[in-house]
Amino acid sequence: MKVAIATDTNSSMTGREAARKGVYLLPMPVMVDGRACLEGVDITNEQMYAAMKEHKEVFSSQPSPGQLLDFWQGIFRDGWDEVVYIPMSSGLSNSCSTAIQLAATCGGKVHVVDNHRISLTQAASVDSALALARQGKTAREIKAWLEERAYDxxxxxxxxxxxxxxxxxxxxxxxxxxxxxxxxxxxxxxxxxxxxxxxxxxxxxxxxxxxxxxxxxxxxxxxxxxxxxxxxxxxxxxxxxxxxxxxxxxxxxxxxxxxxxxxxxxxxxxxxxxxxxxxxxxxxxxxxx
Missing domain, CATH: 3.30.1180.10 (Hypothetical Protein Tm841; Chain: A;domain 3)
Incomplete structure (x- = not known):
């Protein structure tokens, strides 16, 4: 089974880094004065900081179910059999629980990891998942392995x-x-x-x-x-x-x-x-x- 590794930009991973590592990266949406922006696509860190210096209304959001399903379907169109998707912790956002619910509609081919991490530690989980996939582990095995070590x-x-x-x-x-x-x-x-x-x-x-x-x-x-x-x-x-x-x-x-x-x-x-x-x-x- 060919196992793809995917995450979101809450991992602090950039598009360039994800491409270099062979990771599929979902841009997270943020709202800036009522305008929806996708991180790394419609807005940069510098633009976000400029908006905040002007005291504009900014807040985080989560992908719609359609966006998430399209993201996974794009991975399958690239020829992968299974996806290990590593979002930010369920304790910090509803995006993880939404992903778990949607994965249930994908015939067991999408395995959402809730290993309670974000940013630096979430990116480390992505690195581990890549290494485990190279060792031939299945998506189910990778998910279990990461969740077992969630709090380290x-x-x-x-x-x-x-x-x-x-x-x-x-x-x-x-x-x-x-x-x-x-x-x-x-x-x-x-x-x-x-x-x-x-x-x-x-x-x-x-x-x-x-x-x-x-x-x-x-x-x-x-x-x-x-x-x-x-x-x-x-x-x-x-x-x-x-x-x-x-x-x-x-x-x-x-x-x-x-x-x-x-x-x-x-x-x-x-x-x-x-x-x-x-x-x-x-x-x-x-x-x-």
Whole structure:
């Protein structure tokens, strides 16, 4: 059986990267002042940041059932027998549960993975799925393998502005105003299903340091028995300049000299919720390869 691997742009994967790896990539829709845009097709990160600086209404959406079915049918027209589709966590969006329902109409040929990941960790699952497919695993086996290891990862993120957390209903207007006055930055974490508060910091510098310390704590405890060669440490953000992104990556790299640390731009669908100049990082076990 020929098994195709597919994901969405919530994985932080670009169209160019997906094409290089042989992954089918579904562009996620975002709304900008009432206009529907497909990530990487109708809107870039830079255009999203510009819209947010102008305080335009932006929010994430999900593909229609027709778009998702067309996406899968296009994969089958390319000659694949089965599809492993890896969307963002069901705990963060309804798009996963919608995909699971639609897959039931595809005769058992589409296997939707709900391994409770997003962005950096979701992309790592895609890499593992590709490696497993090359080993000859079936779509059903790949799905089971990924879901069994769903929680072997941590994500931390902090925001520079409370504006979009307030708009998304994750903080109250009063709490957002209080935090802005005191320059408080929330450090948030994703340990699978939901976005939870991990800590609070006074200013971005302290928030970034708390994230580095959280990674180091995870390294010493949850991943204490895992050698450096079997770990991935990643950074991400919605930084407006490459210099800011490089500075954040270098800060995390200095804390983990034995592990190569990369940086990716968070997708527009996540930027809608965290705003401009947010910083994120994650640690996880290398699952395959």
């Amino acid at each position: 990862a941590s994500i931390y993120i902090t925001v520079d502005s409370m504006e979009y957390l307030k708009k998304g209903g994750r903080v109250t207007p009063a709490a957002a105003a209080f935090a802005t006055v005191l320059n408080l930055k929330p450090v948030l974490t994703i340990q699978g299903d939901k976005l939870d508060t991990y800590a609070k910091a006074r200013g971005m510098q302290q928030a970034e340091q708390k994230m580095v310390e959280a990674l180091q704590q995870d390294r010493a405890t949850r991943f204490g028995a895992v050698p450096d060669a079997r770990l991935r440490v990643e950074t991400a953000g919605t930084f407006e300049s490459e210099e800011q992104a490089a500075r954040w990556r270098a800060l995390v790299q200095a804390a983990f000299p034995g592990i190569p640390v990369s940086y990716v731009h968070l997708p527009c669908s996540i930027a809608c919720h965290v705003g401009i100049n947010a910083a994120g990082t994650g640690i996880l076990k290398k699952e395959v390869g």
